[in-house]
Amino acid sequence: MNIFQKAYCRTYQFVCKMAIPLLPYRQPERLEGYDAIADVMQKRNLRCALVVTDKTLRELGICDGLLAALEKNNLGYAVYDGTVANPTTDNVAEAAELYRQSGCDCLVAIGGGSAMDCAKAVGAQLVRPNKTLAQMKGLLKVRRSLPALFAIPTTAGTGSETTVAAVITDGKTRHKYAINDFCLIPRYVLFDSALMVGLPPSVTAATGMDALTHAIEAYVGRSTTKRSRRNALCAAKIILDNIQTVFADGGNIQSRGNMLRASYLAGLAFTESYVGYVHAIAHALGGKYNVPHGLANAVLLPYVLKAYGKTAYKKLWKMGLYAGLFDKTVFPQEGAQAVIAQIERLNRQMNIPQKLDCIAAQDIPQLAKTAAAEANPLYPVPKLLGAKQLEKIIFEVCAVDN
Numbered sequence: 001m002n003i004f005q006k007a008y009c010r011t012y013q014f015v016c017k018m019a020i021p022l023l024p025y026r027q028p029e030r031l032e033g034y035d036a037i038a039d040v041m042q043k044r045n046l047r048c049a050l051v052v053t054d055k056t057l058r059e060l061g062i063c064d065g066l067l068a069a070l071e072k073n074n075l076g077y078a079v080y081d082g083t084v085a086n087p088t089t090d091n092v093a094e095a096a097e098l099y100r101q102s103g104c105d106c107l108v109a110i111g112g113g114s115a116m117d118c119a120k121a122v123g124a125q126l127v128r129p130n131k132t133l134a135q136m137k138g139l140l141k142v143r144r145s146l147p148a149l150f151a152i153p154t155t156a157g158t159g160s161e162t163t164v165a166a167v168i169t170d171g172k173t174r175h176k177y178a179i180n181d182f183c184l185i186p187r188y189v190l191f192d193s194a195l196m197v198g199l200p201p202s203v204t205a206a207t208g209m210d211a212l213t214h215a216i217e218a219y220v221g222r223s224t225t226k227r228s229r230r231n232a233l234c235a236a237k238i239i240l241d242n243i244q245t246v247f248a249d250g251g252n253i254q255s256r257g258n259m260l261r262a263s264y265l266a267g268l269a270f271t272e273s274y275v276g277y278v279h280a281i282a283h284a285l286g287g288k289y290n291v292p293h294g295l296a297n298a299v300l301l302p303y304v305l306k307a308y309g310k311t312a313y314k315k316l317w318k319m320g321l322y323a324g325l326f327d328k329t330v331f332p333q334e335g336a337q338a339v340i341a342q343i344e345r346l347n348r349q350m351n352i353p354q355k356l357d358c359i360a361a362q363d364i365p366q367l368a369k370t371a372a373a374e375a376n377p378l379y380p381v382p383k384l385l386g387a388k389q390l391e392k393i394i395f396e397v398c399a400v401d402n
């Protein structure tokens with residue numbers, strides 16, 4: 001990247017950072033227990049919820065507590081359980097149709113990022129019936145209040161319960177894009193750690209590392225605020241303290257609850273302060289090879305942090321200090337290296353590979369270009385890298401000795 005491109009990126013990011021206090025960020029209101037959802041519905045005179053979830057979760061009985069509470073309180077519901085991983089425009093169209101046919105007046109998303117993103121997009125489609133989802137792609141194209149949206153996350157990772165984004169895949173072209181608008185932030189959130197007890201260890205590990213990546217990328221970036229730094233530090237500490245426990249003992253409700261809280265805090269942090277090249281490359285790999293998002297992030301995180309070099313030492317040191325990985329006698333460089341080593345250790349312990357063998361060498365230049373186009377100039381990364389430098393990182397991750 002030449003000096004002019006760098007100056008352009010930094011100026012763009014500076015303007016975005018200055019705008020942070022002016023933007024209408026809001027946090028979802030936290031509800032305790034399913035009856036609280038019914039209470040809110042009754043107070044707001046809402047009579048029928050569209051529950052957006054997927055087939056597996058429904059069959060596992062994950063929605064039962066919610067549905068029982070709605071029935072007990074004489075509230076109606078319809079369930080859309082057709083959401084697939086990487087929800088499609090068809091999912092959104094079907095769910096929106098069911099909403100209309102069933103006379104629903106609010107949305108409850110219960111599931112991981114896919115169900116939540118699907119419900120957000122349904123809300124956007126309902127208030128913008130004359131626009132296609134593709135026309136709402138990008139920033140601030142919805143600009144209308146959604147029907148009340150309740151989010152009940154069943155994984156601790158995406159943070160979608162608090163973010164402005166809904167990522168949707170076109171059912172025909174498979175093009176994946178994000179709709180970003182403040183009105184997509186769910187109105188209410190409910191954490192039920194018991195729903196996560198049956199989550200397989202591999203999913204627990206990948207989603208937990210996704211949340212850690214959110215916290216770290218937001219924190220080491222240049223557009224942090226006092227609030228996003230605090231949220232990111234708290235999230236990283238909680239994840240580092242709990243992720244091995246939930247991986248080894250999925251039934252540990254206390255640790256599951258901690259991870260839910262951490263994923264939420266990390267979501268708040270990156271909503272304000274963005275992510276970085278880990279996410280940019282992970283999205284490129286997800287688009288090309290369908291690599292699960294959390295897994296790609298977990299593998300990439302140490303490589304990208306090493307590529308940031310000394311520009312990230314101080315922040316990583318502060319994070320490690322806060323998380324109790326070492327004390328103040330440790331120098332920033334050593335501290336940063338200790339944080340990266342800890343991430344590598346966690347990956348190893350949770351059977352996350354060091355490299356990704358799905359990456360074909362001939363695809364790397366295009367993958368790097370896609371990642372660079374997503375990240376530059378938007379992501380306020382500690383060190384700007386062009387497509388050529390990202391190629392080097394992806395090449396390291398794909399090395400044939402996997």
Ligand SMILES: [Zn+2]
Pocket residue numbers: 158210211214279293297
């Ligand atoms: Zn992520």
